[in-house]
Amino acid sequence: MNKIPSVNLADFLSNDKTTKQKFIDEIGHAYENIGFVALKGHFLDDKLVKSLYTEVKNFFDLPIEVKKKYEIPGIGGQRGYVSFGKESAKGKKEGDLKEFWHFGQYVNKDSKYAKEYPDNVIVEELPKFNEVGKETYQMLEKTAKYVLRSLALHLGLEENYFDDYIKNGNSILRPIHYPPIQTEPKGAERAAAHGDINLITLLMGAQGKGLQVQNHNGDWIDAMAEPDELMINVGDMLSRHSNNKLKSTIHRVVNPPKEMWGTSRYSIPFFMHPISDMKLDVLENCVDQKNPKQFDDITAGEFLEERLKELGLKK
Ligand SMILES: O=C(O)CCC(=O)C(=O)O
Numbered sequence: 447m448n449k450i451p452s453v454n455l456a457d458f459l460s461n462d463k464t465t466k467q468k469f470i471d472e473i474g475h476a477y478e479n480i481g482f483v484a485l486k487g488h489f490l491d492d493k494l495v496k497s498l499y500t501e502v503k504n505f506f507d508l509p510i511e512v513k514k515k516y517e518i519p520g521i522g523g524q525r526g527y528v529s530f531g532k533e534s535a536k537g538k539k540e541g542d543l544k545e546f547w548h549f550g551q552y553v554n555k556d557s558k559y560a561k562e563y564p565d566n567v568i569v570e571e572l573p574k575f576n577e578v579g580k581e582t583y584q585m586l587e588k589t590a591k592y593v594l595r596s597l598a599l600h601l602g603l604e605e606n607y608f609d610d611y612i613k614n615g616n617s618i619l620r621p622i623h624y625p626p627i628q629t630e631p632k633g634a635e636r637a638a639a640h641g642d643i644n645l646i647t648l649l650m651g652a653q654g655k656g657l658q659v660q661n662h663n664g665d666w667i668d669a670m671a672e673p674d675e676l677m678i679n680v681g682d683m684l685s686r687h688s689n690n691k692l693k694s695t696i697h698r699v700v701n702p703p704k705e706m707w708g709t710s711r712y713s714i715p716f717f718m719h720p721i722s723d724m725k726l727d728v729l730e731n732c733v734d735q736k737n738p739k740q741f742d743d744i745t746a747g748e749f750l751e752e753r754l755k756e757l758g759l760k761k
């Protein structure tokens with residue numbers, strides 16, 4: 447595959463069985479091959495997207511001393527601000543050329559997850575930033591729920607299989623700013639080659655050049671979305687659970703050519719995580735003689751801990 451296929455969530459939501467099945471087959475086929483699709487028909491409207499970008503730019507434009515107030519020690523960067531160069535891809539010593547923010551799950555105060563998850567960090571200078579972040583989080587979570595329902599059906603599971611695992615899940619919305627490049631980056635990249643940790647990722651902001659995906663032949667192909675599309679890919683958790691039937695494809699964000707060094711890139715991935723108790727053990731119906739079990743049993747919480755250490759976000 448040399449192109450990212452495009453699918454429309456409206457097909458899955460259709461009352462027509464054939465149309466719904468067409469979506470399941472298209473996304474299933476794409477995820478068994480390239481691991482990415484561009485998705486139309488999601489739940490984000492233009493107005494929300496526009497105000498999110500405005501607020502995200504406002505945030506990253508704040509003076510560094512203000513942003514640093516929101517960098518909270520001891521939580522592995524799971525909420526609030528993470529400063530430039532701090533995160534590096536697994537196995538890489540140079541930090542990525544990016545700064546980012548994390549919005550996390552919104553839980554009731556008396557829920558058991560209120561104890562497990564760090565509190566969301568509130569930016570006092572930008573009240574709207576907090577509001578728009580929450581609204582976007584919830585719309586992307588809703589979009590992801592239906593995508594996972596289609597994948598459950600593709601895997602031969604009950605349609606609602608993932609619903610209880612993602613309710614109050616440990617998902618994260620991450621606005622990223624890749625600032626203008628001022629000096630030769632040497633070995634550093636905007637985002638070095640990596641696979642995502644989570645179940646699926648829904649990415650806003652893949653409209654310009656930069657994001658590349660590695661296909662079966664090892665070739666890097668550009669992954670660009672239309673203005674009304676989200677880029678959605680499989681992460682390592684779902685790849686493990688499906689015994690690598692669904693592929694978590696390596697991807698990266700390349701540095702722009704020198705004449706474009708002066709421009710920022712803004713992108714906003716939503717990393718869909720389940721609750722930490724979810725067992726990622728390989729599903730029985732994804733194992734047969736030709737495809738023996740490839741991964742050890744592990745919970746989502748244990749897997750996340752392991753990976754945050756590898757990224758340099760946790761000690
Ligand atoms: O910035 C992008 O377009 C992609 C970022 C990404 O792959 C990630 O944060 O995991």
Ligand SMILES: [Fe+2]
Pocket residue numbers: 640641642697
């Ligand atoms: Fe990624």
